Amino acid sequence: MKKTISCMNIDENILHSFGGENVIYSAKDFIFREGEHSQYYFQIISGKVKLNTFNENGKEFVQNILGKNQSFGDPLLFIEKLYPINAVSLQTTEVIRMSKSNFMEMLKKHPELSLEMNMCLSQRLYYNTLMVRNMASSDAVQRLKGLLDYLKSYHDQDCHHCFPIELTRQQIADLTGLRVETVIRTVKKMAGNEVIKLDGRRILY
Numbered sequence: 132m133k134k135t136i137s138c139m140n141i142d143e144n145i146l147h148s149f150g151g152e153n154v155i156y157s158a159k160d161f162i163f164r165e166g167e168h169s170q171y172y173f174q175i176i177s178g179k180v181k182l183n184t185f186n187e188n189g190k191e192f193v194q195n196i197l198g199k200n201q202s203f204g205d206p207l208l209f210i211e212k213l214y215p216i217n218a219v220s221l222q223t224t225e226v227i228r229m230s231k232s233n234f235m236e237m238l239k240k241h242p243e244l245s246l247e248m249n250m251c252l253s254q255r256l257y258y259n260t261l262m263v264r265n266m267a268s269s270d271a272v273q274r275l276k277g278l279l280d281y282l283k284s285y286h287d288q289d290c291h292h293c294f295p296i297e298l299t300r301q302q303i304a305d306l307t308g309l310r311v312e313t314v315i316r317t318v319k320k321m322a323g324n325e326v327i328k329l330d331g332r333r334i335l336y
Contacts, residue, residue: 140200141174141244143227149237151229156220163218169207172234175199178224181298182216184221193305195282196221196298206252208234258284267307269318274307276326292327296334 143151153176156162165184173180175197182194182203194216199205203218208231229237238245253334258281265277283294296303300318304311318334321327328335 140202143174145237145244146200146227146229149240150228150233151227154226154228156224156226157204158220158222160220160224161217162220162226163204163214165214165217168230169212169214171203172208172229172231173204173218174202175280176225176227178226179221180224180226181219183219184216190272191305192308193302195306196302198275198297201312205234206255240298250278254284268298271307271309271313272321272326274309275303275314275317275321278307278328279334280301283336292335294334294336295330298334 151172162180163169163171177199180197180203182191183195184192184194186192200239207214209318224314238248262277262281268274268277279296282296282298298306300311300314303309303318304314307314308315318327318329322329326336
């Protein structure tokens, strides 16, 4: 069975050998803020990280929620741009943090990681495009399915009703722009149509 690309999970020993350091953040700590210069590659050891932005009225828009073995911050290391989002720890979170210069040196010494990263970034762009298309739909099922496909694309599980969605109904609502009540109704509808499976309150996709 074909697997998706797990974006990105570099061996911890390699990260440490190139100066990667373990850093622990408390719940609600900002790992970086919108408008700051990109300086590090981050890989999550444990915990969860939320990527978000706020509009001019202060309304939060959650772009993604990442967990163990997932990485973030890497795309902007290749271009001289400021962070367009915030990264906030949702709970006590441990990451390996590596400076940009060390990260680039690691890729030079391990070219196979560059190839894997190119594949990873291409996959992110592909699923981002699909999610944007689905989010434009007025159909709540289409919006939720687009989100679930996007989240599953970050992992290497490609099976039916086996991938756990570790999000609350409120977090799903934030990610899709739907009301919590609409998410609850839509989840029940999708479970009835066997698009998803419910294990208690947890969604399996």
